[in-house]
Amino acid sequence: MDVRAAVALEAGKPLSIETVQLEGPKAGEVLIEVKATGICHTDAFTLSGDDPEGLFPAILGHEGAGVVVDVGPGVKSVRKGDHVIPLYTPECRECEYCLNPKTNLCQAIRTTQGKGLMPDGTSRFSMNGKPVLHYMGCSTFANFTVLPEIAVAKVREDAPFDKICYIGCGVTTGVGAVVNTAKVEPGSNVVVFGLGGIGLNVIQGARLVGANMIIGVDLNNARKPLAEKFGMTHFVNPKEVGGDIVAHLVELTKGGADYSFECIGNVKTMRQALECCHKGWGTSIIIGVAGAGQEISTRPFQLVTGRNWRGTAFGGARGRTDVPKIVDWYMDGKINIDDLITHTMPLDKINEGFDLMHEGKSIRSVVIY
Ligand code: NAD
Ligand code: AHE
Ligand code: ZN
8 A cells, every 4th residue: 555654765864744655464473553653862873874773765754653454364463443653662571571570671672673674584565666665664754654463552542642642752761761760669769860752751750659859961951840830849950060960960959869860861970860869779771872983981980889770661561451541541631741742743753853843843743734
């Protein structure tokens, strides 16, 4: 079938709105009509050419919501008409990783997914007779897409697509990093580096679990009012701190953060996030994705003296199990998504969504099909 897609033809160029061809679902796959998709910083990261796994031409987008319109042979867990959220971290419930409670990183299809292909090693998308690659197993910058059934979470039908699409990445990543990965205890002091689409969800997760101080760090002062609305108690702009940001944060927390979260993707702020943690027990969680060739560093003494350095993907969530629950949290008013969706646009204006992100004017832009 013909579908409308924003195609990443090459690194560093705007997306190109094209009609591409999409094959129907094969065994174990489902065809989804995508109703809405968020634009995450990771899409911009891959489009920039900094992603070692970035391949072109590809259809980016991994933060969507839609409806199942067809299923391939053998599909059992969803059927036509189901409302679903695509999962870039699938949940097969059978692999060594799914059977280990210590991780959410299902590896059932990771190898082909990283090559922009479906599990059978081929692409369902093509343009002018040539294959166009999938992205993170989702490719939500197309109005229809095909996914393996293990990579969709069935969600309730009264939830609005243009809001719950954000649960496909940003909301789950931020809130999940607090709840699943760090397991932040009530009364903890928390520092969040980067108050964008991920960091603000870390902040609302920290408030949800009853954190004490919630310190937000960002170069953009315009982030302050919204972050306060989501639970931030103190704001720090590193440009306005006279001197060392780490020393400033350690003083503010009277000894260091119990938990810090890096939500930028900058290896320098990753080091600051670790080093502002409390001696003896502080834990820093890396969420930000850094470009090819970047490496983190610190004095090993920081770890010898009890700080912990960890990372998280998709907030430690097991998508088919946890995503429907997060949709319930939203529908029950436990978490706020609406105020983070600052802009909406049709597909043919998607490049404006990337511009707004780079200019620091948006938190989340959502494309509505
Ligand atoms: P965003 O662009 O919305 O937000 C980034 C924020 O960081 C902005 O507010 C910006 O002003 C601030 N910032 C930039 N440089 C800074 C600096 N040096 N000091 C302080 N603040 C600075 O991006 P996002 O969508 O929130 O994504 C954040 C990061 O998380 C990206 O690297 C993205 O790729 C990554 N990410 C990771 C996962 C995961 O599963 N691990 C999931 C989603 C996104
Ligand atoms: N491909 C990159 C890494 C990108 C990355 O770390 N992706 C996160 C999700 S970011 C969502 O916005 C992730 O889930 N990672 C785990 C995985 O298996 O990809 C690189 O550096 O090669
Ligand atoms: Zn994302």
